Amino acid sequence: MSEGQVKPSNPVVAEAHLVDTFRLEEYQTLYKESITEPDKFWGRLGRELLTWQRDFQTVHAGSFANGDNSWYLEGQLNASYNCVDRHAIKNPDKPAIIYEADEASDGRILTYGELLREVCRTAYVLKQMGVKKGDTVAIYLPMIPEALIAFLACSRIGAVHSVVFAGFSADSLRDRVIDAQSKVVITTDEGKRGGKLIGTKKIVDDALKQCPDITHCLVYKRTGAEIPWTEGRDWWWHEEVEKWPSYIAPEPMNSEDPLFLLYTSGSTGKPKGVMHSTAGYLVGAAATGKYVFDIHDSDKFFCGGDVGWITGHTYVVYAPLLLGVATVVFEGTPAYPDFSRYWDVIAKHEVTQFYVAPTALRLLKRAGDHHVKADMKHLRVLGSVGEPIAAEVWKWYFEIVGKEEAHVIDTYWQTETGCNVITPLAGITPTKPGSASLPFFGIEPAIIDPVSGEEIHGNDVEGVLAFKQPWPSMARTVWGAHKRYMDTYLNVYKGLYFTGDGAGRDHEGYYWIRGRVDDVVNVSGHRLSTAEIEAALIEHHAVAEAAVVGINDELTGQAVNAFVAIKEGNEVTDQLRKDLVLQVRKSIGPFAAPKAIFVVPDLPKTRSGKIMRRILRKILAGEEDQLGDTSTLSDPSVVDKIIETVQASR
Numbered sequence: 001m002s003e004g005q006v007k008p009s010n011p012v013v014a015e016a017h018l019v020d021t022f023r024l025e026e027y028q029t030l031y032k033e034s035i036t037e038p039d040k041f042w043g044r045l046g047r048e049l050l051t052w053q054r055d056f057q058t059v060h061a062g063s064f065a066n067g068d069n070s071w072y073l074e075g076q077l078n079a080s081y082n083c084v085d086r087h088a089i090k091n092p093d094k095p096a097i098i099y100e101a102d103e104a105s106d107g108r109i110l111t112y113g114e115l116l117r118e119v120c121r122t123a124y125v126l127k128q129m130g131v132k133k134g135d136t137v138a139i140y141l142p143m144i145p146e147a148l149i150a151f152l153a154c155s156r157i158g159a160v161h162s163v164v165f166a167g168f169s170a171d172s173l174r175d176r177v178i179d180a181q182s183k184v185v186i187t188t189d190e191g192k193r194g195g196k197l198i199g200t201k202k203i204v205d206d207a208l209k210q211c212p213d214i215t216h217c218l219v220y221k222r223t224g225a226e227i228p229w230t231e232g233r234d235w236w237w238h239e240e241v242e243k244w245p246s247y248i249a250p251e252p253m254n255s256e257d258p259l260f261l262l263y264t265s266g267s268t269g270k271p272k273g274v275m276h277s278t279a280g281y282l283v284g285a286a287a288t289g290k291y292v293f294d295i296h297d298s299d300k301f302f303c304g305g306d307v308g309w310i311t312g313h314t315y316v317v318y319a320p321l322l323l324g325v326a327t328v329v330f331e332g333t334p335a336y337p338d339f340s341r342y343w344d345v346i347a348k349h350e351v352t353q354f355y356v357a358p359t360a361l362r363l364l365k366r367a368g369d370h371h372v373k374a375d376m377k378h379l380r381v382l383g384s385v386g387e388p389i390a391a392e393v394w395k396w397y398f399e400i401v402g403k404e405e406a407h408v409i410d411t412y413w414q415t416e417t418g419c420n421v422i423t424p425l426a427g428i429t430p431t432k433p434g435s436a437s438l439p440f441f442g443i444e445p446a447i448i449d450p451v452s453g454e455e456i457h458g459n460d461v462e463g464v465l466a467f468k469q470p471w472p473s474m475a476r477t478v479w480g481a482h483k484r485y486m487d488t489y490l491n492v493y494k495g496l497y498f499t500g501d502g503a504g505r506d507h508e509g510y511y512w513i514r515g516r517v518d519d520v521v522n523v524s525g526h527r528l529s530t531a532e533i534e535a536a537l538i539e540h541h542a543v544a545e546a547a548v549v550g551i552n553d554e555l556t557g558q559a560v561n562a563f564v565a566i567k568e569g570n571e572v573t574d575q576l577r578k579d580l581v582l583q584v585r586k587s588i589g590p591f592a593a594p595k596a597i598f599v600v601p602d603l604p605k606t607r608s609g610k611i612m613r614r615i616l617r618k619i620l621a622g623e624e625d626q627l628g629d630t631s632t633l634s635d636p637s638v639v640d641k642i643i644e645t646v647q648a649s650r
């Protein structure tokens, strides 16, 4: 083994699907097949991992160049059948959902049999509300079992779920409801998180004031709070599901029928409704569940991500349920009632795989090792996702949480990729702290020179990351904007899928993700667009111009810092700064709030009016002596004033 590699320890290896003993060659053989004979490889996995109502005939058709990739053609299947029925038939009493509520005492366990009945009743309710195959349904729910039931009820009748993270503001929810043309929205009276109440229904009501096409709002009673009610539009979940039988046949769906939309931020414009299709996405989720996380029949899988993001879609809902194991649905926060909460949950339910973002690990590491006291002997796999994990956090995860027995896997992927794409396989891949290691099956990475657009071959190279071959779970389009899909992902480097991330490949072919090369910032694993935050700031009447940059932050990975130039006649006060933060919370959501706001007389702009964010980043990093050439600025003197403002705030 080469330097810096951590070999997975024996308990993990013994469980792994690919090997008897630790052998990377098994991966290499299968990987090679997946690249040279993708139809054979993915055809076999498709039949092995999913149950089809009608078998497929064509494994793959289409190309990156044409933007028309499709998988498992002529096949028919249903996502909810694959996630629920086939397990409920075999073993109805097996736990499917372990609901770990904000207060530990409020939790409950749902078996596959119970899940099937709940999904069917809810599917009836949606049908009765007029939802038809192909319609989108907006889901604005916290981390409760009903979120999963809602996902599956949609897919059961062929509706397309469009989940909006329940931390988004009313304005953001409104925009997504309108863009997706949803007519039904599902929510709760309130949410409960970290001992605090969140007025979900109130936010939905605010949003729906400007969504005239919404006909029905289905409300799950979580806390029993007094909430506003619109007769004829709002319906209680518990009252509606009572009216219906506990079985409805799953709708046969074509492989390429859309399964869901999930909005994500890009470098420009409004959030994009990334569309995933049914069969390819499900194969990707099940395949990574099996090979990356090494999920076995009796495992208990705990992904701490929210169902409002792709991590929750694929690894709270689809991967564990497709493989028929129990998934932990955790409503709370890692800090409530104290910093032991995750570890208590893991010990209590004998969790075998745990998956979380480095931002949570940084917080817990800082809180102190004494919180990690629980007996977590069943843990075999510790996953990390969403942002680069620093070597010291990786080591803490491995040594303190995993007791050097669980395998730490740093999984790289995106909303658009559907499932892990560069990642170790638990029990198989020797790992290096900070590297996402090697490509998953079917993924053929290329490091591209961003200037020439040419592929850089060989090892020990740096550039931007692209993929050379289509894979089943890749996003198929941006809802209602296929051209935008092409321009963002497939037309940047012709014939390739462009990730938007910088990456290096080391001397052993291991990949190191460097972060976004566009104007996307990653705060606590949440993907934010600087352009969107700027647009929010400009909505405030006092703001003339705004520039937002992401800077490194010890706790959140990156933090949002905003520079605003205000219109003449407005006074710079603390209140104004507070109002501007509020403006962002209102337009996007609390998680996008700038950590610092600098009010400056003017922004550094080129003569053609382009804001030079590079200069702002340098000033924030305290590198004002390395600003480079500022002579192209239309007014170079603004730089000194900005430096003064930043220094005065320190």
Ligand code: WT7
Pocket: 264, 310, 311, 384, 385, 386, 387, 388, 389, 410, 411, 412, 413, 414, 415, 416, 436, 499, 500, 501, 513, 515, 516, 522, 525, 526, 527
């Ligand atoms: C962006 C995608 C799908 C996971 C949740 C975020 C960054 C993701 C890693 C990792 C370094 C990572 C990339 C990517 N990212 N995983 N293991 N190491 N960076 O999904 O919101 O679609 O964001 O998250 O920059 O492009 P997302």
